[in-house]
Amino acid sequence: MSFDVICFDCDSTLSKIEGIDELAGRVGLGEEMSRLTDAAMNGEVLLEAVYEQRLSLIRPDRDSIDWLADLYIEQIVDGVKEVFETLTAPGREVHIVSGGIRQAILPLARYLSLPETQVHAVDIYFNEDGSYRDYDRDSPLARSGGKAEICKRLLKAQGSLVMVGDGKTDMEARQAGAVVIGFGGVADRPVVREQADFYSAEPSLVSILSYIL
Template sequence: MSFDVVCFDCDSTLSRVEGIDELARRQGSFEQVAAMTDAAMNGEMALEAVYGDRLGVIKPDQAAIDWLADLYIAEMVEGVAETVKTLQENGKLIHIISGGLRQAILPLAAVLGIPDERVHAVDVIFDEQGQYVDFARHSPLAVSGGKARICRRLRMHHSSLVMVGDGKTDLEAKLAGAYMIGFGGVVKRPLVQEQADLFLAETSLTAILPYVL
């Protein structure tokens, strides 16, 4: 198999952390928020049911987002830089498609040489003092089915697309005709093991290379 476009989830795929949970831990509401995240990732609750609620609890300011951006980079999954570099050298277009917070993911993308316009995530809105106001409620990635919508958009221009990720929302790419590789190197979710086109449990992301080149 060979794909024109390789799309990656961010949390628990490119980086070992779940960003929203780490923001909650920093702010002191970890248990409450982690329970919501888990329910959404395991398919027990719709994403839209928890998305705004979690951010409403945490209210991450600009300083918190900058802190998370550094953490994403510090906790990069083994083999990520090598994987992205190899794919780019082979002419693959790399996109990040994440339900995470875009301003926190952009610095990681920059380290990997992925342009901002290929980072699809949810923008946070701050006031002039850098305090949390809201998030981009119109973003397709803040609701169920959003990753399928982004993949459909990409498939209008590219014939073959693969999505690599760890959670239920990554499986949605299959609805857009994408091939879905479940990455279990950080967390193994039974639903993803059952429904992914291919499931890899290796800790290094380089494990995907034989299947996407």
């Protein structure tokens, strides 16, 4: 099976961390946030029920987003660079589709030679002094079903699309007609094992190439 469009989640798929949990830990709210993130990724609560709550508690400033951007690259999952090099070919598009913070993910995308236009995530806004102001409340990726919306946009009339991710929100891409590969190399979630078309619990992302190529 060959795909025209290949989409990857970021947190716990391209990088071993959950960005929002790392930001929370930095301001002493780690445990509380981890519980909320897990509940959303396991499909126990809707994403929009926790999205605003998490950001309004953490209020990440520009410095903490720069810190997180470095951490994403530092904690990159084994085999990611190799996977992106293998999949970047004429006639094939690779995208990152994430409910994470776009400004923190863009440096990782640059590290993987992926254009900014192929990174779909949630923008946050700062005040002039760099303090947190708000996030893009219109972004589909800050609510349930958002990944399906983005995949639908990316899926050309005749094309085929595959979504690779670790959470319940990634499984929603099936609503757009996507094939879904569950990656459990960082976080092994039963709901993803059950709902994914294919599943890999290998620690290296290279393990998903056999399903894509």
